[in-house]
Amino acid sequence: MVDASFRGVRFDCLRSQDSAQRDQAVHEYPYLDGADVEDLGRKARKVSLSVMFWGKDYQHRLRQFIAALDTAGPGELVHPVFGSMPQAQVVDYQISHDADTPDSCTVDVNWLEATPGNPFFTQNKPRQQSEAINAQVDKLRGMAGEAYAKAQALVATAKGALARLGALRQQLTSTVKALAGMANQAVAQVNDLLAYPQAFVSQVSALVDQVADWKFDIAVDLGPLPALKTAASLPAATLTDWNALRRRLDGLPDKIRQGTAPLSAGAALTVWSSDQQRIDALLQLNVSTKLASAAAGIFGSEASQATLTPPALEQIAGDVRGALQTTIDQWRASMPSDAAYQVVDSLRELGLQVQQGAASLIAAKPPLITRKVEASANLRQLAHLWYGDSERAAELLRLNPQLAYPNHLTPGTVIHGYAH
Numbered sequence: 001m002v003d004a005s006f007r008g009v010r011f012d013c014l015r016s017q018d019s020a021q022r023d024q025a026v027h028e029y030p031y032l033d034g035a036d037v038e039d040l041g042r043k044a045r046k047v048s049l050s051v052m053f054w055g056k057d058y059q060h061r062l063r064q065f066i067a068a069l070d071t072a073g074p075g076e077l078v079h080p081v082f083g084s085m086p087q088a089q090v091v092d093y094q095i096s097h098d099a100d101t102p103d104s105c106t107v108d109v110n111w112l113e114a115t116p117g118n119p120f121f122t123q124n125k126p127r128q129q130s131e132a133i134n135a136q137v138d139k140l141r142g143m144a145g146e147a148y149a150k151a152q153a154l155v156a157t158a159k160g161a162l163a164r165l166g167a168l169r170q171q172l173t174s175t176v177k178a179l180a181g182m183a184n185q186a187v188a189q190v191n192d193l194l195a196y197p198q199a200f201v202s203q204v205s206a207l208v209d210q211v212a213d214w215k216f217d218i219a220v221d222l223g224p225l226p227a228l229k230t231a232a233s234l235p236a237a238t239l240t241d242w243n244a245l246r247r248r249l250d251g252l253p254d255k256i257r258q259g260t261a262p263l264s265a266g267a268a269l270t271v272w273s274s275d276q277q278r279i280d281a282l283l284q285l286n287v288s289t290k291l292a293s294a295a296a297g298i299f300g301s302e303a304s305q306a307t308l309t310p311p312a313l314e315q316i317a318g319d320v321r322g323a324l325q326t327t328i329d330q331w332r333a334s335m336p337s338d339a340a341y342q343v344v345d346s347l348r349e350l351g352l353q354v355q356q357g358a359a360s361l362i363a364a365k366p367p368l369i370t371r372k373v374e375a376s377a378n379l380r381q382l383a384h385l386w387y388g389d390s391e392r393a394a395e396l397l398r399l400n401p402q403l404a405y406p407n408h409l410t411p412g413t414v415i416h417g418y419a420h
Contacts, residue, residue, distance in 0.1 A: 004049070004080040006088070006109075007068040011061075013080045014106065015050040045113040047079065047088065054104035062095075062105060069093055074114040087114035127303070129357040133296035136353060137289045140346045141205055144285050144331075147339040149197035151278055168275045169193065175279055176203050178256045183210035201282065208286040212249055212294070239312045245294055246319055249287045253280040277334035284330050288323035288347075292354055295320050299357045303364075309399055309416075310362045317358035324351045366418040368399070373413040379406045386417065 004013045023040040053062045068075065069090050077088035093109040172193040180186065185207065193200040257276065295316050302308055308316075324347050331340045331347075373382065379400075383392040397406055399416045409415075 002078060002080055002083055004051075005078045006065070007071065007075040009061075009065050009068045011051045011053065011065055011107075013049050014052050016080060017048040018045065018079075018082075019048075020045045044115075046091075047077065047085070047111040047113070049080075049109050049111075051107040051109060052104065053107070054101075056103060058103055058105065062107070065107065066095075069109065077111055085111075085113060088112070089114045127300055129353065129360065130296040130300040133299075133350065133353050133357065134293055136346065136350045137293050137296075140289055140343070140350060141286070143346060144282065144343050145198060145201035145205070147335060147343055148201055148278060148282050150339065151335060152197040152200075164272050164275070167272070171276065171279065172200050175256055175283075176200065176207070179204065179207035179211060182255075183207050185210055204282060205286050208249075208252070208283065209290055211252070212245055212290050239308060239315070242294070242298065242312075242316055242319075246291065249290060249323075252287050253283040256283060274334065277330070281327070281330040281334045284323075284327045285343075285347075288320070288327045289350070291320045291323050292350055295354055296357065299361060302361055306365070306395075307398065310365065310368055313358045313361055317355050320354045321351045324348075324354075366420050368416060369419050371415050371417060373409045373411055373415060375411055377409050379403075379409070382409070382415065382417075387420070 004011055021043045023043055025038040025040055027036040027038065029035075051065070053065070055061075074087040074089040077085040079085055088111040091110040091112055093107055096106045096108070098104075169192065176193065257280065298308070298316060299313075302313070328344050328347050331343050335343070371386070377385075379393040379396045380390045383396055384390040396415065396417055397403070399418075400406070403409070403413075
């Protein structure tokens, strides 16, 4: 009914035979007739085809077909009746030649339908997720820098807008100086940030990271062993640390805009709103990507030593996604559609990576439930009673920061803890 092929090599089919079996578990009991049969699902479907090659050039086509059969791994089989089977694994094949039928041969091939691996056994390691997030941040900042520089170049080459260019040049310099003041850093002087937009992009990116001044930033260092040892010696990040970082970066474009002033008392140039929107969009992108990078560091350390509760992980992911959404809105409003599309798409991908990183950490832990204390006790006694391990008292203390007296719990006190 359709042209049969395997890995793109077409062939003529004489006969097809398809079969499938279902697996069962049979439960039999003494002195009871019959058995309980449990259906465990269908086994891999088996496809048997009788293939024929004929004609003066049949040997050439036969060699191509054998090469496709000998290639390791599953491939696409187009069944002559049922159509495409995307994952078909060759089991065996036999080639037959007959003296009565020269310039032809038949090949009997057996395939098994292959399916993707069980998702329950796939695992994205937290360190790999952190690397992926940091790589996406670097890619995104480079892409955004190119888009911003291209937009600035169009403004710089515009004719008849000297006042606009003068105001924009002053605003770029004031923005860098305001960032440097917040970061307590000295800034290398650049003659004209308008003429060299990449210099402005690189300085903004570096200064925003310094403004964050996040003391656990080294935890995401994936370099040589000494750096890893230094990171391991640092205390784990807490939700308080994350909130402090978020507050330091929250509303940074507005703070910078309010803190900028004309370079001289007599300067009366006013920056255009579209130019200011581009500056704000670039600042916000660096803020949101810094938050994403910091979240990646927390996720990596959280996998080795749990310090945060599932609600705290949800808050971190939500804060990052909220900052990324603000960045998306600003880039759509301030940049040309073709330049904004690529950056926005990368921002969406970064948000998904952060969400998946938090979700994998939450899913790796048992469900969080609440229990009531039935008698006067302390956390060590409760850990022994509920889990058979008194050492898990530290875990209960981490999950219940609201407890004023963890060593003197009264009956009826509600305690948060993992189910097992």
